[in-house]
Amino acid sequence: MYWRSRRTNANVAYNLLTLHASLVDEACPLVAEDLKNVYQSHYINKMFNPSVPIHPDSPYFHKSPGLKDKIHCVVYVIDICKVKIISDTIIEKFGVFRKKANQLSIPQLVLLTKVDEACPIVAGDLKNVYQSDYIQKSIHEVSVQLGVSLSAVVPVKNYYQELEVDSETDILLLSALIQMLRAAEGYFDNYCNVEEMSE
Template sequence: MSVVTSSLSGDQTKKLLSLLGHVRLSLLYKASIHGYTAAAFHARCDRQGPTVLAAFNQAGFLYGAYISKDYTQNGQHVNDDKAFLYSITDRREKPLRVTSTNGQYGFTDANTGPCFGALVFLLNNTAAVQYIAGNSYNFNPEEMHGNDLRLTECEVYRVEDMGPILMKPWRNVLWTSERKLQLKEKIQNYKPGVSSVSMAKILLVGPVGAGKSSFFNSVNSLFRGNMTSQAICGSAGTSLTNQFRTFTLKSGKGGKPIPLILCDTMGLEDEPGAGLNIDDIVNINKGHIKDRYQFNPITPLREDAPGYRKHVGLKDHIHCVVYVVDACKVSLMSAKIVEKLAAIRQKTNQIGIPQLVLLTKVDAACPLVAEDLQNLYSSHYIQRKVQEISVHLGVPVNSVLPVKNYNQEVDLDQNTDILLLSALDQMLNYADSFFENQLEDEEP
């Protein structure tokens, strides 16, 4: 499964956002990948809230329409006073913006391709647009699309309002070197509350590309003092991790081990028979799966298989499960992925293992955070994403930890480190809860 990427250039994105305001664009549909059909368009764009259509032609025009209401295929003309057509081209400095002639008509909600009165996108295995003069939107076709009605690409984006920056942060963080040192020393000196266990084991679970391996590489870099890439990670559409891996951390090159183990799993995928088999989760949680076990997406590990550890102690168990979710994709997670995560959560609850959520890529999700990581807890948008994933997975809001992994950087950053260390600290706090429950169970 290939990664679907936007065709918008940086300049086109900037000009489009100048029309839409402080919003985030999430790609829903790309005709060259999903097909130039009405069925493919509606399967991905119906009931997605505000959307913007982006059409590209050989004349160098980017044009389309913004609507603030859902596509539902009800066959009606939809009044939408926020809707408009637009056109962007290098031939002029500013984008063209056109509203409907009566200030109300937005689009026709048919089961065909998108219809905006004067512009009808013919998604019937064709890459073309029909122009109907004088219908609802009046414009000069030369200015709108250069009289070129053949498309080279057609995309639809979900438009999410980022909201204002909050006057009061919804969580308090000390962004100081002293706080970073305090957290780092606390983690380095951590001791599990059970004498038979020397290191806390944290399991990372999540969809493909959410950032599980990148999280390990980031915290490993933090403790090493330079960028590392021990865990395989990248941008492929399928899981790059196909083994169960247990990673230890060291303070500095060849230094003292940090008393925790991060366990990486194969990513979750939509398709049946692909990605991590959720029946393997129980064996992982109970410590039966050995390091470097090769996952089989179709068949879970059996007790008589070579990778199965029969005799386990508390040190082999998982002590905290962490669900890793891309902040950019919270609203776009498929029902199948949500269902798989819910099934894993149920199995994990039955064993009594505490669970957290790691919300990654917060800088990619919110421009305010990308501008300054210290804006994280003043971002209304990130706060909404935290609340949304809390509902999706059925975890408390205070169990959702936003972080930024290292990606393009070649040098460490104090603010990034503080978020990563805070997340690790909370994971160890939750592992302590697991150990305390074991001690209570052992009491007569």
């Protein structure tokens, strides 16, 4: 996906990494060094297998990824209906992911999916998503559990059995996409500022 950078006035591609809570199970062998390699795009053609760590001498190891290759925003995807049953082990793993992303100055967002299934008021009218006490409590709980700001937790509704597009669903999804774009733009701005200071 591309957007026009405010800073360089050029088309810039951005890379998002999505980590779904269902994939971050307790048996996941992913370690911090693997994360660093994923975040910095040392995997050629995204040849990533969490059960087989990559080594710098591997033919799939990209030794010198450029800015365009790196991850520009990490997005954690969590089913809002499962917020209360996320285990401490999984929360710890998310903490490792977050810490490594912070060390690399990569912005992070959390998508809370299935808001319509979690709250009957929202199921009746998606416009109520920010008025729902249940949704607001879940956003706050995820913010505390994962150590991200409240503004980084974004509620969305999934398309899963609809045959037609729905404007209210699209508004939530596009709002989430805009936040991802802004976060990625911030990453580019920070990168350019660091480059300018080092010159």
